[in-house]
Amino acid sequence: MRRNVFLIALAVSVALAAPACVAPDAAALGGSTGAPSWYFTVPKASTIQPRSFMIGLPYIEYSPTQNLEVGLHGLKYRLEGVTAYPFALGVDPILSFAYAYAVWELPAGSDDMTLGVKVSPLFLLFGFEKQLNDNVSFIAEVNDGALAGLRVQIDPNWHVEFGAGVAAYGVWRADPFEHRGIHHYDFDNIDFEPTIWAGFAYSDFIGKYTE
Numbered sequence: 430m431r432r433n434v435f436l437i438a439l440a441v442s443v444a445l446a447a448p449a450c451v452a453p454d455a456a457a458l459g460g461s462t463g464a465p466s467w468y469f470t471v472p473k474a475s476t477i478q479p480r481s482f483m484i485g486l487p488y489i490e491y492s493p494t495q496n497l498e499v500g501l502h503g504l505k506y507r508l509e510g511v512t513a514y515p516f517a518l519g520v521d522p523i524l525s526f527a528y529a530y531a532v533w534e535l536p537a538g539s540d541d542m543t544l545g546v547k548v549s550p551l552f553l554l555f556g557f558e559k560q561l562n563d564n565v566s567f568i569a570e571v572n573d574g575a576l577a578g579l580r581v582q583i584d585p586n587w588h589v590e591f592g593a594g595v596a597a598y599g600v601w602r603a604d605p606f607e608h609r610g611i612h613h614y615d616f617d618n619i620d621f622e623p624t625i626w627a628g629f630a631y632s633d634f635i636g637k638y639t640e
Contacts, residue, residue: 462632464566464580464588466490466498466505468556469626470526471570473543474517474534476507477632485588485630487524502526516545526572527554573597576626586633592626 462481465488466473476498477483483490483500490500496507505519516533532545532554545554555571558580568590569577578592597619 462586462634464582465590465630465632467502467526468543468558468568468570469576469578469590469592469628470572471543471554471556472502472505472517472519472521472527472530472532472545473541473556474507474515474532474545476505476517478634480636481632481634483630483632486628488628488630491635530554532556568592574621574624576624578626587629587631589629590627594624594626595621596624597621 462478462483465483466475466477467488476496477490477492479492479495481492487501490498490502492498496509498505501523503519503521503523505517507515507517509515512533514533514535516531518531519527520529521527527545527547528549530545530547532543535542535544537557539560541556541558543554543556546552547554553571557569558566560566561579564582566580567577568580569575574594574596576592576594578590578594580588580590582588
């Protein structure tokens with residue numbers, strides 16, 4: 430219950446912090462919107478372009494304004510100039526890949542690297558993406574386990590991705606304060622099992638269909 434209240438409160442605060450909706454440059458309406466703003470299950474500190482949308486698996490996302498993204502992955506808002514590195518706050522109550530989280534974009538030359546934390550159960554988030562050529566990038570991430578794989582741009586607006594790794598499974602265990610709703614993760618009973626990942630996404634600008 431407390432976690433749900435926290436998620437709702439964070440979502441409302443992020444939404445209220447977002448600026449008014451702004452339209453992208455008209456010349457951009459016919460161009461590529463770029464790749465998804467997540468690695469696989471780890472959020473990046475970036476968002477998709479303003480007034481663009483993304484549809485696929487597991488992507489149903491829309492950006493009504495600069496730095497704000499809403500959809501199947503919940504809500505994410507990017508903040509700049511607040512800390513040494515750009516970061517984003519978000520809530521992920523539907524897919525629950527990251528629950529409530531904060532992620533920081535770290536300097537990595539031409540590569541893409543992110544470090545973050547989430548509320549439960551294993552708190553560390555890490556993502557890394559390296560462009561191998563114009564159409565293929567390598568992705569590695571840590572989020573309740575580890576995944577590595579490829580994201581392929583098959584068209585300016587189409588991306589497919591696949592990966593494999595291990596996922597951590599454990600047992601929630603109540604502590605002596607159970608009557609207050611406080612629990613913690615039983616790190617002594619974590620098992621790692623093989624897992625696979627596959628996804629695809631089509632992205633475009635909403636203005637091509639509404640203006």
